[in-house]
Amino acid sequence: MNEGIVESMNTASPLANHRKISLIAGIFYLLTFISVPTLSLYDAAKDSGYILRDGSDTSALIAVVLELVMALACIASAVTLYPILKRQNQSMALGLVASRVLEAGTIFAGVAFILGIVALRRAEAGEDALPVSQALSMLYDRMVLIGQSLLPAVNDVLLGLLLYQSRLVPRWLSGVGIIGVLPLVIGFAAMLFDVIEQGSALAGLAAVLVALFEIGLGIWLVAKGFDTQSVAELASRSQ
Numbered sequence: 125m126n127e128g129i130v131e132s133m134n135t136a137s138p139l140a141n142h143r144k145i146s147l148i149a150g151i152f153y154l155l156t157f158i159s160v161p162t163l164s165l166y167d168a169a170k171d172s173g174y175i176l177r178d179g180s181d182t183s184a185l186i187a188v189v190l191e192l193v194m195a196l197a198c199i200a201s202a203v204t205l206y207p208i209l210k211r212q213n214q215s216m217a218l219g220l221v222a223s224r225v226l227e228a229g230t231i232f233a234g235v236a237f238i239l240g241i242v243a244l245r246r247a248e249a250g251e252d253a254l255p256v257s258q259a260l261s262m263l264y265d266r267m268v269l270i271g272q273s274l275l276p277a278v279n280d281v282l283l284g285l286l287l288y289q290s291r292l293v294p295r296w297l298s299g300v301g302i303i304g305v306l307p308l309v310i311g312f313a314a315m316l317f318d319v320i321e322q323g324s325a326l327a328g329l330a331a332v333l334v335a336l337f338e339i340g341l342g343i344w345l346v347a348k349g350f351d352t353q354s355v356a357e358l359a360s361r362s363q
Contacts, residue, residue, distance in 0.1 A: 139359040143349045145208055150345025152201035153338055159194040162187040163323075169238055170261045175245040175253060184242055188235050195231035198224045202279075208350070209283075211358040212290040220282045223275060230271025237264040265322055273312040273331070277305045280334050283341075291354040293344055300340065304333025 165187035168174055202224035209217035237260045244253045244260075284301030287293050311330025314320045320327055 153342030301337035
């Protein structure tokens with residue numbers, strides 16, 4: 125009898141702390157946008173002659189730190205939401221965590237490529253290392269294509285559906301995320317087959333809805349939190 129009561133309390137505790145969970149998850153979602161400046165901070169490091177020039181590596185290293193923060197925030201956001209979302213659909217909630225971890229893995233790999241370029245420059249590898257530097261730059265771009273075009277589509281379709289079904293946030297907000305997946309996937313395919321250029325205005329346009337969903341969700345979770353009635357309905361479900 126007592127064991128059942130303790131188990132029930134442990135099961136309910138994540139939902140009892142739903143406001144704390146939504147606040148922390150919202151902060152993590154907003155932190156994922158900290159890497160936006162890397163688009164310009166990496167420009168010099170990705171230039172074909174970067175390893176031959178004198179100067180500071182500061183901008184590239186700042187961008188590396190920002191991307192590492194983003195990667196960790198990606199994982200943390202999904203892990204924080206998991207205790208709530210698993211009540212709606214445990215398999216999808218676990219899939220979201222796995223997808224976010226995989227997205228973070230691509231970011232870590234991309235950072236390693238940039239650090240490789242910086243290492244070549246500091247070692248004064250010279251012109252013989254130019255092909256290696258260019259290859260690392262291209263690998264970074266390919267990793268960004270996968271990690272920030274394809275995987276966010278997987279993340280947001282899972283998260284959007286979980287939030288839409290559970291009504292934890294307004295359905296119009298969840299709908300933005302679900303609808304935004306389509307142009308993002310189309311943009312990914314277009315860049316993969318060189319129909320549009322990676323980093324172009326069209327490529328950016330394909331990601332607008334997904335970006336609006338994620339920043340809007342972060343703001344909503346921080347400012348408003350989950351719908352309390354929806355949380356109560358999830359709490360009433362058996363685990």
